[in-house]
Amino acid sequence: xxxxxxxxxxxxxxxxxxxxxxxxxSAAFQACSPLAKALVFELMRQHTGNNNGHIxxxxxxxxxxxxxIASLYRSRDELxxxxxxxxxxxxxxxxxxxxxxxxxxxxxxxxxxxIGAHQYHPGAYLLPVKELFQPRVKKAKxxxxxxPEKQNGHLPRRVGKPVSTLPxxxxxxxxxSAAQSRNGTFEAAPYSAAQTQVNxxxxxxQFQRAALPGMRTAAxxxxxxxxxx
Numbered sequence: 376x377x378x379x380x381x382x383x384x385x386x387x388x389x390x391x392x393x394x395x396x397x398x399x400x401s402a403a404f405q406a407c408s409p410l411a412k413a414l415v416f417e418l419m420r421q422h423t424g425n426n427n428g429h430i431x432x433x434x435x436x437x438x439x440x441x442x443x444i445a446s447l448y449r450s451r452d453e454l455x456x457x458x459x460x461x462x463x464x465x466x467x468x469x470x471x472x473x474x475x476x477x478x479x480x481x482x483x484x485x486x487x488x489x490i491g492a493h494q495y496h497p498g499a500y501l502l503p504v505k506e507l508f509q510p511r512v513k514k515a516k517x518x519x520x521x522x523p524e525k526q527n528g529h530l531p532r533r534v535g536k537p538v539s540t541l542p543x544x545x546x547x548x549x550x551x552s553a554a555q556s557r558n559g560t561f562e563a564a565p566y567s568a569a570q571t572q573v574n575x576x577x578x579x580x581q582f583q584r585a586a587l588p589g590m591r592t593a594a595x596x597x598x599x600x601x602x603x604x
């Protein structure tokens with residue numbers, strides 16, 4: 376008569392997920408970051424005993440358990456890199472979500488997956504680590520240009536800005552205008568009636584309406600002589 380086996384005194388009560396020592400001692404698992412190791416336990420929490428290969432990384436479920444989206448995807452890519460999980464179905468529009476399998480367990484149900492029994496090889500996590508995982512780094516955005524401080528109420532002149540050599544007043548020479556531009560000082564030109572008449576600002580045009588010959592409703596606008604006003 377066989378002896379009855381007694382459960383160990385430290386046995387776990389309720390449902391649990393077994394963790395093989397070969398997984399914990401593997402080089403792939405030890406090379407993972409703490410977040411990637413934590414994601415392993417989240418995957419094992421979904422395992423029911425016959426759904427390996429149909430494990431999901433639901434954002435709504437994992438964010439409720441304290442995960443952020445950036446850490447979730449970075450940890451998933453790390454587990455894929457070290458062979459701890461494999462993607463069994465590529466989700467997308469009208470194809471559901473992505474599905475994954477843990478490589479230390481067998482897959483018994485291949486219905487709805489993108490791989491078959493001859494394409495899945497458990498034990499990939501035991502392979503030697505050839506290259507460490509390098510997360511993808513986004514390009515940093517260029518910093519906003521710093522506005523220069525004002526000096527005496529005016530912005531400083533930009534370096535390399537071409538100096539205009541055109542005369543600013545009648546009688547000025549190009550060399551004199553360039554020197555005034557660099558120094559920021561301008562001399563007033565002597566008053567002359569001819570200069571005042573030429574530089575007189577163009578006033579608002581005054582128009583008078585004149586009917587075209589032979590047309591009652593047609594009209595045209597004719598500017599007055601603004602220089603004489």
